[in-house]
Amino acid sequence: MVSIPEYYEGKNVLLTGATGFLGKVLLEKLLRSCPKVNSVYVLVRQKAGQTPQERVEEVLSGKLFDRLRDENPDFREKIIAINSELTQPKLALSEEDKEVIIDSTNIIFHCAATVRFNENLRDAVQLNVIATRQLILLAQQMKNLEVFMHVSTAYAYCNRKHIDEVVYPPPVDPKKLIDSLEWMDDGLVNDITPKLIGDRPNTYIYTKALAEYVVQQEGAKLNVAIVRPSIVGASWKEPFPGWIDNFNGPSGLFIAAGKGILRTIRASNNALADLVPVDVVVNMSLAAAWYSGVNRPRNIMVYNCTTGSTNPFHWGEVEYHVISTFKRNPLEQAFRRPNVNLTSNHLLYHYWIAVSHKAPAFLYDIYLRMTGRSPRMMKTITRLHKAMVFLEYFTSNSWVWNTDNVNMLMNQLNPEDKKTFNIDVRQLHWAEYIENYCLGTKKYVLNEEMSGLPAARKHLNKLRNIRYGFNTILVILIWRIFIARSQMARNIWYFVVSLCYKFLSYFRASSTMRY
Structure with missing residues (x-):
């Protein structure tokens, strides 16, 4: 078989979600590892006064594309921004753009979606289901389309504990739901949402399951592939270790933990943390x-x-890491x-x-007010x-995913492609990955320089001394208020101290005898 770069040579690719986390990484990897790809059409909507071209240019000027800029300075010539609104009828494409896409596109990567767990059902259906259906209808008109690649989520069927690599029946007929949402007002939609999503935790997962069914049914005549990533995290290796640019998912929790704001989380220590690096998702x-495209299954x-x-x-x-x-x-x-602290006890x-989050936050806000600052x-x-x-559902449960197709795909790659498009997560060293992930949040999300580490360490030591001082004062106050005024409390205190003394004396005597 031809190699992966050879397959993409001369091809025209249509990409949705290019301004999102996954989409921009896919765009960078495609242009860097398959440099002979002909062109990439990116569907982008106007936003905040920016044209699609300006939004794409903002993405391309980011740190993520530094390596590509060094290796192929002319890569921008291959990217064609097309004004489109996925939530609008016919994707709001102009007739001219539509004609170009229909005539030229060979491969579609559909990465666009709302990933907000608290999205209201109407918007989630619009973005994740209806937009997918409209893209499928457009794909059916394409004269030279070879593959429709749809990015879903491994949790689409999280109501099952064992999940195979198949599209399961949907929780409801997508067409009937879409028709119903047209006449329902927002209040009614919000009222029925919990009953509709049932044993799925949020509207994102619910609508991604519906989208898979739409892809299967509406795209029956297309050559379709679906990739289901679990919890997508920072990059493992490419374009450099630890790249991340958002607070979504575990990234926000890592930062909150690093800042000392997050002190407890509802989770099971033994639950599987199914993190998958973004570059593994892109490579897959x-x-x-x-x-x-090559085998036409x-x-x-x-x-x-x-993982x-x-x-x-x-x-x-x-x-721990x-x-x-x-x-x-x-x-x-x-x-x-x-x-x-991780705990599963309610x-x-x-x-x-109350003790580790709300009380310190309340006291700190009082301090800010007293010093003339805004709480x-x-x-x-x-x-x-x-x-x-929103995250405790995933930190408290575990699933078993079948990965036979992934293993098959890995075995089909030639030795060079296995290196360039690495999807073998058995090679992933978790301690190293988490360290790079945390450093990535520091460098790329918070924009903190590594040169500032000595001052940060000094500040952390200062916080430690403050904590020791506070604990000492607290013990003294407890002694003065409770123990020193109560004969019973003093007796208990002396009893505990004497036990400790006897234990230490016994331990010291035993050590001397052995010596």
Whole structure:
């Protein structure tokens, strides 16, 4: 078979979601590793007074494309920004642009979606289901289309504990739901949403399951492949380790933990943390499109892009490596020293929320008011708690994903493609990856320079001394208020101290006898 770069040579690619996290990484990798691709049409809408061309240029000027700029300075010539609105009828394409796309496109990568867990159902259906259907209808008109590559999520069927690489029946007929939403008002939609999504945790996952069914049914005559990533995190290797540019998913929690704001999270230490690096997802998408384009499989190909089944890693381990990294490489102006407790106990969780989150935030806001500044910590804690509510479903449960198609795809790659488009997560060293991830949030999300580490470490030591001083004062106050005034409390205190003394004396005597 031809190699992956050879397959993309001379091809015209249509990409949605190019301004999003996954889409921009895919665009960079495609242009860098398949330099002979003919052109990439990116569907982009106008936003905040920016034209599609300006939005694309803003993406291309980012740190992510530094390596590509060095290796291929003329890469911009291959990118064609097309004004489009996926939520509008016929994608709001002009007749001229539509004609060009229909005549030229060979491969489609559909990465666009709303990834907000709290998106209202109407908008989630519009963005994740109707837009996908409209893109499928456009694809059916394309004269030279070879592959329709759809990016879904591994949690689309999270109501199952074992998930195979197949498209399961949808929770509801997408067409009937779309028709119903047309006459419902927003209040009614919000009222029926919990009943509709049922045992799925949010509208994002619910609508991604519907989108898969739309792709399968409406795209029955197309050559379709679906990649299902789990929790997409920072890059593993490409274009450089630890690249990340947003607070979504675990990134926001890592930063909050590094700042000392996040102190407890509702999670199971033994639950699988199915993180998958963004470059693995991109490599698998490019490889999956190559395989379907070259082999023309008779059935739709689905790939569970996960790590839990082949290289398991648990949330307790995530917590350990995140805290260890941020203690060695602290974030600037941390609120407290990094320290996070994981608990699955409901009462204990709310106790720690009150003691470790709300009380310190309240006291800090009082301090800010007293010093003439605007209070902000309680607002930060409130936003953090909302994010934690959405994520605790994934930090408290585990799933088993079948990865037979992924293994097959890996075996089909020639030795050079296995290196260039690495999808073998068995090689992933988790401790190293989490360290690079945390450093990536520091460098690329918070824009903190590594040269500032000595000052950050000094600040962390200062916080440690403040904590020791506070604990000492607290013990003295407890002694003065409770123990010193109560004979019973003093008796208990002396009893505990004498026990400790006897234990130490016994231990010292035993050590001397052995010597």
